[in-house]
Amino acid sequence: MLTAKNLERVMELETKLRSEYQVQLDAKSAEIEGYITEKEEQRAVIAKQLQQITILSTESSKNKRIEQLNRELHQRCENLQEEIATQKKRLKGLQKDLAEERAEIKSLKQFDPAKMKKSLDASKKKLAEKTEANDLLQKSVNKSKTEKAELQQKVKELEAKLALTENAEEVEEEAAA
Numbered sequence: 001m002l003t004a005k006n007l008e009r010v011m012e013l014e015t016k017l018r019s020e021y022q023v024q025l026d027a028k029s030a031e032i033e034g035y036i037t038e039k040e041e042q043r044a045v046i047a048k049q050l051q052q053i054t055i056l057s058t059e060s061s062k063n064k065r066i067e068q069l070n071r072e073l074h075q076r077c078e079n080l081q082e083e084i085a086t087q088k089k090r091l092k093g094l095q096k097d098l099a100e101e102r103a104e105i106k107s108l109k110q111f112d113p114a115k116m117k118k119s120l121d122a123s124k125k126k127l128a129e130k131t132e133a134n135d136l137l138q139k140s141v142n143k144s145k146t147e148k149a150e151l152q153q154k155v156k157e158l159e160a161k162l163a164l165t166e167n168a169e170e171v172e173e174e175a176a177a
Helices: 002-109 113-176
Strands: none
């Protein structure tokens, strides 16, 4: 019986303590449940944030890839711009060379072999004609010179005869006088 009494006392004590501390226990239980729900909410938030982080990390890796591609494309663009600038310089040089070559070709076309041969043949014909005319003129000049020389000779002879006849007339006049 002692044990039953002790047991009753323990039970009374327990109910008494419970009644005294029930409010605190309920408050602590409510607080614990609040912490548990808060913890579950935090876990849900953490899970959601983790999901967002994984999404963002994949997007970030995509962004990093895109940024890398952008850098590569920018570098390629700069290289292409430099290459275009050098090609433009080369093009200007080639255009200058082309203009010089065209001028040279133009000057060489002036010396067209077929045209020059025709011109040469025509010049030969003209030269032959002029040579022939020159020969005729030379013969005519030579003939004229010989005729002139003959005529001058005749003039000298006639002058000499005239001088003789004048001398003879003077002599006759003097003799007649």
